[in-house]
Amino acid sequence: MDTAVTAKKKWWDGGYSPFNVSYGKLMMWYFLISDAFTFGALLISYGTIRFSSTSWPDPNEVFRSFPGMGHANLPLVFVSLMTFILIMSSVTMVLAVHAGHMRDKKAVAKWLTWTIIGGACFLACQAWEWTHLFHEGAWWGRNPFHNVDGTLASTNFTNFFFTITGFHGLHVTSGVVLNIVILANVLKGTYEERGHYEMVEKVGLYWHFVDLVWVFVFTCFYLL
Numbered sequence: 001m002d003t004a005v006t007a008k009k010k011w012w013d014g015g016y017s018p019f020n021v022s023y024g025k026l027m028m029w030y031f032l033i034s035d036a037f038t039f040g041a042l043l044i045s046y047g048t049i050r051f052s053s054t055s056w057p058d059p060n061e062v063f064r065s066f067p068g069m070g071h072a073n074l075p076l077v078f079v080s081l082m083t084f085i086l087i088m089s090s091v092t093m094v095l096a097v098h099a100g101h102m103r104d105k106k107a108v109a110k111w112l113t114w115t116i117i118g119g120a121c122f123l124a125c126q127a128w129e130w131t132h133l134f135h136e137g138a139w140w141g142r143n144p145f146h147n148v149d150g151t152l153a154s155t156n157f158t159n160f161f162f163t164i165t166g167f168h169g170l171h172v173t174s175g176v177v178l179n180i181v182i183l184a185n186v187l188k189g190t191y192e193e194r195g196h197y198e199m200v201e202k203v204g205l206y207w208h209f210v211d212l213v214w215v216f217v218f219t220c221f222y223l224l
Contacts, residue, residue: 028202032209035171039213042167043220046160050224055147057157059222062145065132079222082125083214086172089118090211097204100197105186108200112183115207119176126169130162138162161221168217171210178203 021029050056060075067078092114099107137144143158182203191197 022198024198025202028205032205035209042164043216046164046220049156049160053156055149055151057145057153058148063222067128076222078125078129079218082122083218085118085125086122086211086214089115089122090208092118093204093207097201100200103197105189105192108197109183109186112179112186112200116176116179116183119172119179123169123172123176126165164217165221168210168213175207175210178206
């Protein structure tokens, strides 16, 4: 009796990525996914407390100041400027990655420089905002703002605000440092010798992630 032997098809023989992506880029995606869980847990916790509370501070009252404008009432203008700066830095990062694909060293250096400047400006804005709120009496464990209905607010608002925006600011700081390192390598010609600018693309993934997270932070704290 003949025995039919069916050869099993091998989907991956090793030696190359089954996802058609480099190992380094794949690991960056894994890191971003795990980091997204952390931010997601923080924002879900905030949302749970926020919507289980009968009242909450009005962001139009808390975030109404602007540097150099004294006591002018400009609700959300400053944080809108911060958001615009961060989004534009994401655009310049896209241009840096594109220039890397074209192996245009000068363009990569130029757009990375602008990305670093944008990140530094965002951090400077956040430092001013934190300093201003601190001088108004806001900090972890302290909340000088009243709820919309006039009742005394708990410290949940300030605790979550400084924790989540601080955690995001730490990511922006890390991104700026990484971009500076990558820029130094670009100027030294490291990636020209390798024949590709994949490191620019990997750091770009991280930078876009940081920008995307800010959209959720902005929505949760400044708009709701």
